[in-house]
Amino acid sequence: MWFLKNLASGALCAMAMLAVSPSHAQQAAEVQVTYSRGQFQPGEVRAPADTPITFRVKNLDAKAMEFESKSLRVEKVVAANSEGVINVRALKPGRYEFYDDFNEKARGALTVQ
Amino acid sequence: MLAALIIVFREVFEAGLIVGIVLAVTGSVPNRNRWIGGGVLAGALAACVVAAFAGALSQLFAGMGQELFNAAILAVAVMMLTWHNVWMAHHGREIAGEMRAVGQAVADGTKSLLALAVVVGVAVLREGSEVALFLYGVVASDGGSALSLAIGGFIGLALGAGVCLLTYFGLMRIPPRALFATTTVLITLLAAGMAAQAVAFLERANWLNSLDTVVWDSAWLLSEKSVAGRAMHTLIGYTDQPTEMQLLVYLAVLLVTFLLMRLTGSQPTDRAVAVGR
Numbered sequence: 276m277w278f279l280k281n282l283a284s285g286a287l288c289a290m291a292m293l294a295v296s297p298s299h300a301q302q303a304a305e306v307q308v309t310y311s312r313g314q315f316q317p318g319e320v321r322a323p324a325d326t327p328i329t330f331r332v333k334n335l336d337a338k339a340m341e342f343e344s345k346s347l348r349v350e351k352v353v354a355a356n357s358e359g360v361i362n363v364r365a366l367k368p369g370r371y372e373f374y375d376d377f378n379e380k381a382r383g384a385l386t387v388q
Numbered sequence: 389m390l391a392a393l394i395i396v397f398r399e400v401f402e403a404g405l406i407v408g409i410v411l412a413v414t415g416s417v418p419n420r421n422r423w424i425g426g427g428v429l430a431g432a433l434a435a436c437v438v439a440a441f442a443g444a445l446s447q448l449f450a451g452m453g454q455e456l457f458n459a460a461i462l463a464v465a466v467m468m469l470t471w472h473n474v475w476m477a478h479h480g481r482e483i484a485g486e487m488r489a490v491g492q493a494v495a496d497g498t499k500s501l502l503a504l505a506v507v508v509g510v511a512v513l514r515e516g517s518e519v520a521l522f523l524y525g526v527v528a529s530d531g532g533s534a535l536s537l538a539i540g541g542f543i544g545l546a547l548g549a550g551v552c553l554l555t556y557f558g559l560m561r562i563p564p565r566a567l568f569a570t571t572t573v574l575i576t577l578l579a580a581g582m583a584a585q586a587v588a589f590l591e592r593a594n595w596l597n598s599l600d601t602v603v604w605d606s607a608w609l610l611s612e613k614s615v616a617g618r619a620m621h622t623l624i625g626y627t628d629q630p631t632e633m634q635l636l637v638y639l640a641v642l643l644v645t646f647l648l649m650r651l652t653g654s655q656p657t658d659r660a661v662a663v664g665r
Contacts, residue, residue, distance in 0.1 A: 338525025339442065341518065345613055348629055349592065351454060352521060354443035360451030362594050377395060377522050 303327040303362070308383065310342075310353070310375065311335035315383035324368045324387050330361040341376035347385070350376070392540030393547075395522055399515045400548025401615075402622040403431075406511040408555025409578065410504045413472075413571045415560065420501060427505035431512025438513065439520035452593035458514065459593070462586035465510040468503040469579035470645050473572055475500050477653030519545070572649075574623070580641040581625015584634040591631060599632035 304326045309316045310333065322328045332342050334353040342361060343350045346369075353359035366387045375381035407428065414420040438445065438457075445453045519541070526537040562570055590596035607628040611617045620626035625638060 338528060339521040345607070345611070348588075351592075352442060352446075352518060354446065354521070355525070357443040357446065358451075359446055362452075362592055364591075364600060377525065379391070 303329040305329045305331060306385065307331045307333070309333045309335060310340055310381070313375070313378050313381050315373075315375075315381055318383045319386065320383065321386050321388065322366070325365050327365050328363040328385075330359075330363060332359045332361065333357075334359070338377075340378065340381070342373060343376040344371060344373035344385075346371045347373060349373075389536040389540035392522075392526060392537040393544040396519050396541040396544030397547045398544075398618070399519045399522075400545055401515075401551055401618060403511040403515040404548040404551035405555050405619065405622045406578065407508050408552040409559065409571065409574055410508050411552070411556045412559035412567070413575065414501060414504060415567070417501060419498075423498075423501040423505045424508055427508035428512050430505075431509035432516050434509065434513045435516030436520050438517040439524060442517065442521055449593070452595070455589045455593035456595070459586040459589035459595075461510045461513065462582045462589070465507050466579045466583045466586065466641065468506045468510075469575050469582070470641070470648070472500050472503045472507075473575050473579070473645055474648045474652050475503075476568075476572065477649035576642060576645045577624045578622075579645065580638045581622070583641045584625045584627065584630065584638040587631070587634045587637045588627070591633070596633060599636065601632050602629045603632055603635055605629050 304322050306320050306322050306328055308320060308330065313336070330342070330349075332340075332351075332353050334340050334355060334357060337355050339352055339354050341350065341352045342359060347363050347366075349361050349363060351359050351361050368387050371385045371387065373383050373385065407424065410424060411420070414424065442454075445457060447453060449456050523538065523541045526534055526541065559567065559570070587596060591600050605628060610620065610626070610628065612621055612626065612628045617626065617628065627634060630638075
């Protein structure tokens, strides 16, 4: 078992060294979206280009939803009646669609300018 | 019902593949069913607990609790898989060659089984917590469709078990001599892929933001969300938009596993070859 312990502590050290605490070098733009009765409100949101974005998704429904987007590379479960925070890297101008992975009828889009 | 089936199947697909591989890896080890079954059960129970506290979990670490939890359990799985590979490089050939006292082999095999049971538990936990949340939402919501959605969900679950069996019996068709090499490669790629996924979670949590440039976008060729993409994602850690750090960590895990296996595995191999002659 000694080997396992060494391996574990070594990997943990490596991870601790790699993990950089949250940097606030660039202020993130905040985007708020509410999810209720299986719909995003608003369905279209905007954010500036070349700036990290923080999504705040407020799920008002009584069941969990999963905020997901292929183009944004995000996937996050937001429990019932709670708020989820999702970080997105700085983006190029364009339109990025997102949806609820548990209910694909719920769709929205982020326009980056 | 079909939507529920697809959602649940998609989630359990990955866990099914991993359990299938682990079953094939441990094919000849006594009591393995008890260990692997225990891993699945513990993972499923833990998934329910995680689902029940999903709200509280995501509030931790400034809203990044989910991401950090996922990164941490993936890191545990990577260590277990790597340790298993290194351990097998050391003892596997001796066991295969029946040169070892059976009692000792069983005792040693148990250590490796524990590592793999943890891997199975982690796989079930990761996918299962989402299934539990989804099914809970379905059952809790009103309306006559709840029952059919739940049925769809459970069929999806059964299909996931089918993936597990297909993987297992597929691997079992490989002749025993080649099976060891095959599963070693599979486990190594699985570990590297999981490490790259852990990096993705740390990047999402903003805990890791060096080298976070996306190297390529191969979604046009193979989307990560397609069935083939998902299978490749689980098996070799395929990502259609990997960052530099993900690639780096992926290659590092491959290299470290290779070096550790060479270091610990060379001696018994030589002996086995010598005796074989």
